Amino acid sequence: xxxxxxxxxxxxxxxxxxxxxxxxxxxxxxxxxxxxxxxxxxxxxxxxxxxxxxxxxxxxxxxxxxxxxxxxxxxxxxxxxxxxxxxxxxxxxxxxxxxxxxxxxxxxxxxxxxxxxxxxxxxxxxxxxxxxxxxxxxxxxxxxxxxxxxxxxxxxxxxxxxxxxxxxxxxxxxxxxxxxxxxxxxxxxxxxxxxxxxxxxxxxxxxxxxxxxxxxxxxxxxxxxxxxxxxxxxxxxxxxxx
Amino acid sequence: xxxxxxxxxxxxxxxxxxxxxxxxxxxxxxxxxxxxxxxxxxxxxxxxxxxxxxxxxxxxxxxxxxxxxxxxxxxxxxxxxxxxxxxxxxxxxxxxxxxxxxxxxxxxxxxxxxxxxxxxxxxxxxxxxxxxxxxxxxxxxxxxxxxxxxxxxxxxxxxxxxxxxxxxxxxxxxxxxxxxxxxxxxxxxxxxxxxxxxxxxxxxxxxxxxxxxxxxxxxxxxxxxxxxxxxxxxxxxxxxxxxxxxxxxxxxxxxxxxxxxxxxxxxxxxxxxx
Numbered sequence: 193x194x195x196x197x198x199x200x201x202x203x204x205x206x207x208x209x210x211x212x213x214x215x216x217x218x219x220x221x222x223x224x225x226x227x228x229x230x231x232x233x234x235x236x237x238x239x240x241x242x243x244x245x246x247x248x249x250x251x252x253x254x255x256x257x258x259x260x261x262x263x264x265x266x267x268x269x270x271x272x273x274x275x276x277x278x279x280x281x282x283x284x285x286x287x288x289x290x291x292x293x294x295x296x297x298x299x300x301x302x303x304x305x306x307x308x309x310x311x312x313x314x315x316x317x318x319x320x321x322x323x324x325x326x327x328x329x330x331x332x333x334x335x336x337x338x339x340x341x342x343x344x345x346x347x348x349x350x351x352x353x354x355x356x357x358x359x360x361x362x363x364x365x366x367x368x369x370x371x372x373x374x375x376x377x378x379x380x381x382x383x384x385x386x387x388x389x390x391x392x393x394x395x396x397x398x399x400x401x402x403x404x405x406x407x408x409x410x411x412x413x414x415x416x417x418x419x420x421x422x423x424x425x426x427x428x429x430x431x432x433x434x
Numbered sequence: 435x436x437x438x439x440x441x442x443x444x445x446x447x448x449x450x451x452x453x454x455x456x457x458x459x460x461x462x463x464x465x466x467x468x469x470x471x472x473x474x475x476x477x478x479x480x481x482x483x484x485x486x487x488x489x490x491x492x493x494x495x496x497x498x499x500x501x502x503x504x505x506x507x508x509x510x511x512x513x514x515x516x517x518x519x520x521x522x523x524x525x526x527x528x529x530x531x532x533x534x535x536x537x538x539x540x541x542x543x544x545x546x547x548x549x550x551x552x553x554x555x556x557x558x559x560x561x562x563x564x565x566x567x568x569x570x571x572x573x574x575x576x577x578x579x580x581x582x583x584x585x586x587x588x589x590x591x592x593x594x595x596x597x598x599x600x601x602x603x604x605x606x607x608x609x610x611x612x613x614x615x616x617x618x619x620x621x622x623x624x625x626x627x628x629x630x631x632x633x634x635x636x637x638x639x640x641x642x643x644x645x646x647x648x649x650x651x652x653x654x655x656x657x658x659x660x661x662x663x664x665x666x667x668x669x670x671x672x673x674x675x676x677x678x679x680x681x682x683x684x685x686x687x688x689x690x691x692x693x694x695x696x697x698x699x700x701x702x703x704x705x706x707x708x
Binding site: 262264265 | 471585586587588589590592593596597599600601602603604605606647650651652653654655656
């Protein structure tokens with residue numbers, strides 16, 4: 193049974209239809225990449241999956257015993273206010289909260305898991321630093337560490353590579369792939385980066401207000417839409433092979 | 435200095451004021467850290483005006499002031515949060531609407547019944563003489579409850595303050611905790627209002643947090659420093675008010691203001707690498 197089943201879901205924003213009739217499902221251990229142009233409704237769809245936004249038509253149902261507290265989430269860009277006092281440790285640890293239920297405090301194991309994830313994303317040396325004083329790329333990695341702390345069965349990532357330099361970017365894709373393969377945590381990622389999306393993801397969903405493509409990553413490369421997008425990328429890179 | 439303390443504490447009303455003031459300052463500043471960071475500072479101010487209106491009505495109807503005000507202000511907190519989240523009237527406009535209406539109703543009720551007397555003045559500017567024995571028991575019980583709830587939910591309060599969307603997305607009931615913060619704030623405001631006055635109580639909430647944030651950079655250190663600053667300012671304020679016969683609430687706020695400037699100047703030196 194699917195972790196999440198999205199059946200004919202439509203979303204409105206300010207009475208304007210931003211997504212129409214989306215049908216797909218997230219299976220255990222899936223790696224799904226959602227692609228589409230700016231303003232195509234990708235972020236709205238993620239908010240729908242996380243039950244922050246309700247579909248105006250259709251339904252999004254959790255199956256296989258999936259709970260919100262099994263999900264780790266990386267928001268699009270740090271929406272954190274400039275003057276917020278918080279250490280990296282405090283931020284990452286807060287990802288463990290959803291495992292604590294009604295229990296008020298963190299256990300030793302929660303702190304260890306937080307440390308592990310900080311290590312994995314090489315931000316452990318920033319542990320005591322103030323979050324707001326980090327660079328954009330560092331903040332992104334801290335927030336990913338927090339998401340990993342929260343993710344038990346599903347990891348939802350909104351533009352995880354935004355603001356990263358190419359080297360850090362490849363490292364990040366490798367970490368996500370590892371988590372997906374070794375821990376069996378399903379990944380749903382919104383990305384602009386088609387090239388890497390196609391390489392790592394098992395399935396692709398393309399949206400452009402409506403659903404343009406849904407299927408295996410390999411089939412996507414051969415599809416009309418996939419070819420068109422790859423062509424655009426090639427042109428942008430000045431004809432260099434992508 | 436020590437003699438002054440002994441002399442002060444020989445008065446029962448001052449002992450009562452110190453006990454209640456100590457606890458209320460503590461609760462108010464803890465909640466303040468979250469309110470300031472969530473950009474909800476105005477809600478504290480709005481609630482204190484609602485508190486004024488309900489105190490006026492309670493006096494006119496000869497009811498115990500706290501027992502009427504607490505449910506009314508909690509209800510107002512509930513309304514404020516829900517309206518500012520989903521309505522066509524923007525949050526800050528609604529706060530202004532609610533607070534001025536409450537003051538207007540309060541003033542009308544007063545002028546029709548008792549007229550503007552010292553009681554009313556005390557509601558506005560606070561008085562340490564206003565605390566009766568039953569008030570003290572109720573205040574101590576409620577502020578201990580507020581403090582304990584804050585400690586128990588500390589980590590959740592951090593999570594919904596830092597990133598509400600993430601908290602909600604990962605299965606933490608953000609709306610519930612927002613509501614909890616608002617209700618605890620409402621209680622702290624009503625309890626502190628008798629001493630600080632409706633016009634000044636919100637400073638007890640926002641000042642310590644703002645002062646601490648000049649220098650401290652982690653949530654925990656800001657919370658702890660706010661608690662210390664708040665209690666320190668309260669104690670100094672009440673001693674000054676005793677020695678020079680100044681109004682207690684105003685004295686506490688001015689000490690808070692001075693401390694804020696000291697921290698602010700200090701933070702500028704820090705930034706220059708000193």
